[in-house]
Amino acid sequence: MRVLQRVPLCFLTTLKVGGAARMVFVAERKEEVAAAALRAAALRLPLLPLGGGSNVLLPEWRGAVLLLRTRGMVWEDAGDTVLLHVAGGEPWDAVVARAVRKGLWGLENLSGIPGRAGAAPVQNISAYGAELAQVIAAVEAYDTKAHRWRRFTARECAFGYRDSMFKREQGRYLIAGITLRLRRTAAPNLAYRDLAHFPFRKPAARLTPDEVRRAVLEIRARKFPSPLQYGTAGSFFKNPVVTPCAAQKLARQFPGVPLHAQGKGMKVSLAWILEHVCALKGVWQGDVGLYEKHALVLVTREGATARAAIGFAKAVARIVREKTGLTIEPEVGIGARDGMRVCTEDFLPATKNVHGVS
Numbered sequence: 519m520r521v522l523q524r525v526p527l528c529f530l531t532t533l534k535v536g537g538a539a540r541m542v543f544v545a546e547r548k549e550e551v552a553a554a555a556l557r558a559a560a561l562r563l564p565l566l567p568l569g570g571g572s573n574v575l576l577p578e579w580r581g582a583v584l585l586l587r588t589r590g591m592v593w594e595d596a597g598d599t600v601l602l603h604v605a606g607g608e609p610w611d612a613v614v615a616r617a618v619r620k621g622l623w624g625l626e627n628l629s630g631i632p633g634r635a636g637a638a639p640v641q642n643i644s645a646y647g648a649e650l651a652q653v654i655a656a657v658e659a660y661d662t663k664a665h666r667w668r669r670f671t672a673r674e675c676a677f678g679y680r681d682s683m684f685k686r687e688q689g690r691y692l693i694a695g696i697t698l699r700l701r702r703t704a705a706p707n708l709a710y711r712d713l714a715h716f717p718f719r720k721p722a723a724r725l726t727p728d729e730v731r732r733a734v735l736e737i738r739a740r741k742f743p744s745p746l747q748y749g750t751a752g753s754f755f756k757n758p759v760v761t762p763c764a765a766q767k768l769a770r771q772f773p774g775v776p777l778h779a780q781g782k783g784m785k786v787s788l789a790w791i792l793e794h795v796c797a798l799k800g801v802w803q804g805d806v807g808l809y810e811k812h813a814l815v816l817v818t819r820e821g822a823t824a825r826a827a828i829g830f831a832k833a834v835a836r837i838v839r840e841k842t843g844l845t846i847e848p849e850v851g852i853g854a855r856d857g858m859r860v861c862t863e864d865f866l867p868a869t870k871n872v873h874g875v876s
């Protein structure tokens with residue numbers, strides 16, 4: 519296992535900001551994942567697993583970082599479906615590309631999401647009407663509390679909207695592998711608005727998974743900045759989920775606000791609120807801003823700091839609450855000195871979402 523000392527976090531995260539990590543372990547084999555956990559425990563250092571660093575904002579990290587770089591994919595025939603076993607360090611989009619090239623269905627709508635496969639279950643990645651929970655069969659992880667390997671079924675992962683048991687117990691589990699169940703039979707999922715309006719050249723029933731993937735990549739290219747242009751972690755905040763009754767009120771107050779069913783509640787388009795109610799799209803404070811083409815995407819440019827990014831995000835959350843009464847929370851994991859605040863309670867102190875789903 520390679521061990522690096524004092525590594526600047528701006529090189530390990532796509533927001534390109536942050537202080538230094540005291541120590542970084544690089545695990546290229548599964549045994550090294552367990553070895554890193556034991557070494558961190560022996561040194562009494564909290565251990566932060568990182569994949570591509572595309573969903574974190576880390577001002578500093580006094581503990582150790584584990585970079586999961588294990589690789590490998592194994593395909594297993596399971597009748598109508600194919601089980602795909604993927605090592606946690608595989609780049610997620612390479613997994614999607616391989617699956618669609620084989621003509622398998624299930625991952626095509628999740629094309630173009632940065633990061634590594636091991637992080638995908640953490641926030642139950644979702645895009646264009648699909649979520650990982652629909653295709654995941656199992657997760658294999660090292661339990662840093664019990665110091666043993668564990669295998670979780672999809673049910674045990676307790677997936678929710680951009681949420682899972684792994685996110686709620688941040689840092690406890692080091693995900694070394696995931697198993698996906700993919701379909702051989704055509705099943706295009708084009709219900710999401712952007713895909714429903716996409717000018718495909720043939721009827722939905724005749725599309726291949728690769729054609730859906732290319733459409734998703736084209737749509738995404740219009741919405742997200744190139745990593746060469748800005749630092750970003752994609753959507754910075756979660757879309758708030760409110761009760762159906764609160765959603766009706768919001769729709770009356772802000773005609774045109776897009777609402778989508780989400781579990782027992784309704785998911786409110788925060789990008790729309792930021793653009794049309796708060797007029798924050800494309801607004802910058804110093805070197806941190808909201809992307810001019812997609813208001814939910816917080817971006818940084820050279821000179822930005824992690825503290826400035828957090829300060830800016832808090833200011834955005836405050837404005838949203840003042841204008842709409844909605845409390846929003848970051849989707850991105852925000853690092854404290856020795857732990858991650860995933861649903862940062864102190865992000866907006868002592869407030870409740872007045873429209874919230876209980």
Ligand SMILES: Cc1cc2nc3c(=O)[nH]c(=O)nc-3n(C[C@H](O)[C@H](O)[C@H](O)COP(=O)(O)OP(=O)(O)OC[C@H]3O[C@@H](n4cnc5c(N)ncnc54)[C@H](O)[C@@H]3O)c2cc1C
Binds near residue numbers: 574633634637743753
């Ligand atoms: C331009 C852009 C677009 C994006 N679009 C989407 C999108 O459409 N949908 C979506 O859901 N997300 C999106 N994201 C967010 C992000 O890409 C995903 O959440 C991705 O799964 C994060 O992967 P990562 O390897 O970079 O994770 P990291 O940022 O490295 O880590 C994220 C979290 O997972 C934990 N973690 C990482 N690896 C492991 C592991 N092996 N075991 C246990 N815990 C681990 C970390 O501790 C951290 O809490 C986007 C990000 C960007 C920059």
